[in-house]
Amino acid sequence: xxxxxxxYSENPFEEALTFRIEGASNKDVKxxxxxxxxxxxxxxxxxxxxxxxxxxxxxxxxxxxxDQDELYERFFKGMLLTQIEYQIAISPILSFCAHExxxxxxxxxxxxxxxxxxxxxxxxxxxxxxxxxxxxxxxxRGEEFMEYLHSNHFVYPYLNIVQLGSVLxxxxxxxxxxxxxxxxxxxxERDFFTANLTKEFLQVRLAMKLDxxxxxxxxxxxxxxxxxxxxxxxxxxxxxxxxxxxxxxxTPFLFEAVMEQFAAYxxxxxxxxxxxxxxxxxxxxxxxxxLLFDTLANGLYAKVAISxxxxxxxxxxxxxxxxxxxxxxxxxxxxxxHLTSATETLQKSRSTDREQFVTIIANLLDVTL
Numbered sequence: 001x002x003x004x005x006x007x008y009s010e011n012p013f014e015e016a017l018t019f020r021i022e023g024a025s026n027k028d029v030k031x032x033x034x035x036x037x038x039x040x041x042x043x044x045x046x047x048x049x050x051x052x053x054x055x056x057x058x059x060x061x062x063x064x065x066x067d068q069d070e071l072y073e074r075f076f077k078g079m080l081l082t083q084i085e086y087q088i089a090i091s092p093i094l095s096f097c098a099h100e101x102x103x104x105x106x107x108x109x110x111x112x113x114x115x116x117x118x119x120x121x122x123x124x125x126x127x128x129x130x131x132x133x134x135x136x137x138x139x140x141r142g143e144e145f146m147e148y149l150h151s152n153h154f155v156y157p158y159l160n161i162v163q164l165g166s167v168l169x170x171x172x173x174x175x176x177x178x179x180x181x182x183x184x185x186x187x188x189e190r191d192f193f194t195a196n197l198t199k200e201f202l203q204v205r206l207a208m209k210l211d212x213x214x215x216x217x218x219x220x221x222x223x224x225x226x227x228x229x230x231x232x233x234x235x236x237x238x239x240x241x242x243x244x245x246x247x248x249x250x251t252p253f254l255f256e257a258v259m260e261q262f263a264a265y266x267x268x269x270x271x272x273x274x275x276x277x278x279x280x281x282x283x284x285x286x287x288x289x290x291l292l293f294d295t296l297a298n299g300l301y302a303k304v305a306i307s308x309x310x311x312x313x314x315x316x317x318x319x320x321x322x323x324x325x326x327x328x329x330x331x332x333x334x335x336x337x338h339l340t341s342a343t344e345t346l347q348k349s350r351s352t353d354r355e356q357f358v359t360i361i362a363n364l365l366d367v368t369l
Contacts, residue, residue: 005038007068011046012039017103018111024118025110032118040096041071047099048092049083078133078180091133093126124246125187131240132180136173142166145228154224158212167207168225171200172232175258188247193257201265222266223295223365230259230299234336243301253301260357263364282321283329288367289318296361297335306330306339308349312358315346316369 012020020039024032044050045068074080081089097119104112119126142165149161175197182191204225210218233255237243245254279290296309310326313319319326327339343349362369 005034005072007038007072008042012042013046017107018109021104021111021115023111024115025113027114029118032114035115036118037072037075039100040093041068041075043096043099044071044080044082044092050081076181076184078129078136078177078184080133081137089137091130094123094130097123097126122187125183128240128242129180129183131236131242132176132183135236136176136180138173140166140169140173142169145169148228149224152224154220156213156217159209159221160207164204164207164225165228167204168228169232171204172229172236174200175233175255176236179254189245189254190247193245197258197261198265201262205266219366223291226259226262226266226364227295227298229262233259234299234301237301238336253299256299256357259299260360263360267360267364280329283319283326285318285320288365289313289316291365292318292358292362292367295365296358297330297333299336301336303337303339304344304349305354306335306337307343308346308351308354309358310343311346311349312355 020042021035024035027035050071071080080091082092083089084092084095100116100119104116142162145165145168146161149155155161178195179189179192182189182195185191208218208221208225210221213221233253237254243253279287284290284293293309293313297306300306300309310319310323310330314322314326321329323342327343331338359369
């Protein structure tokens with residue numbers, strides 16, 4: 001959605017309320033979006049502290065160093081932050097929506113109804129953009145990832161775990177930025193689902209220093225990295241209630257396609273899964289089966305997806321118990337959802353995308369199906 005607005009040369013909030021929405025009733029969705037962004041940029045420029053740090057403001061008490069064109073550009077890059085009521089900088093879209101609702105709540109004209117109707121229609125995607133921009137603007141650190149690996153006794157002298165953790169968080173934040181830019185351009189995920197992540201995967205691979213590790217250690221590091229990224233995406237989705245796509249998607253979880261690409265990029269054909277580790281032997285026939293299920297289940301939010309994995313692994317002999325004892329064990333674990341009723345049959349839960357996803361992860365872990 002390419003927009004080229006003529007921005008305000010003077011403060012529009014000093015004019016009558018009708019000034020900023022004049023002609024809105026004659027505009028299509030694209031033109032209404034242009035008007036909305038034009039007013040948002042003016043709101044940030046004239047009514048907020050957008051020069052909160054050195055990126056915007058070089059010296060204290062100096063007049064505006066950047067103009068509205070720069071703020072407009074930052075908006076569509078998913079980088080527009082400003083201070084409104086609090087000391088921290090945030091994405092201002094929902095705050096601006098609230099401001100407009102306060103301004104126009106008593107006004108009932110065709111222009112007002114068209115303008116506020118546009119805002120109300122797109123408020124859900126605006127909420128997603130705010131969450132994604134706020135998340136992707138945070139500084140990246142790797143200490144938590146280091147603690148996670150250390151808790152699993154994964155320590156290797158040639159690997160800078162903090163640096164790798166930082167790169168993984170950079171990957172997570174770049175994905176958030178890609179998604180926010182797709183929402184900003186189209187109000188949906190069309191750009192996000194077709195994004196090429198090869199460059200981002202390469203940065204992760206370089207930070208892993210895989211050539212210095214034995215095959216088994218390579219596999220473990222990739223598996224831990226996969227689980228860590230899955231945790232970051234799951235935590236974000238649950239915190240902001242952003243789990244499903246706004247457009248019909250092949251996967252039940254918004255970020256599942258990203259993790260499928262991760263698994264495909266980091267697949268190793270000549271690595272072995274250690275078969276001597278502890279696992280619930282009354283549920284699984286082998287450690288490989290448990291590892292595959294655990295890796296998958298940590299990233300699945302839909303009951304039908306869990307049902308398929310369970311039924312498929314049961315058919316393959318990797319799970320050895322029927323539905324009720326399986327669900328009792330599953331619900332006692334720390335997986336994202338609970339199973340409150342019987343799992344769907346294999347026939348009802350099967351889909352091409354789920355079959356491919358399970359195959360990709362099995363290949364990554366070198367689990368024979």
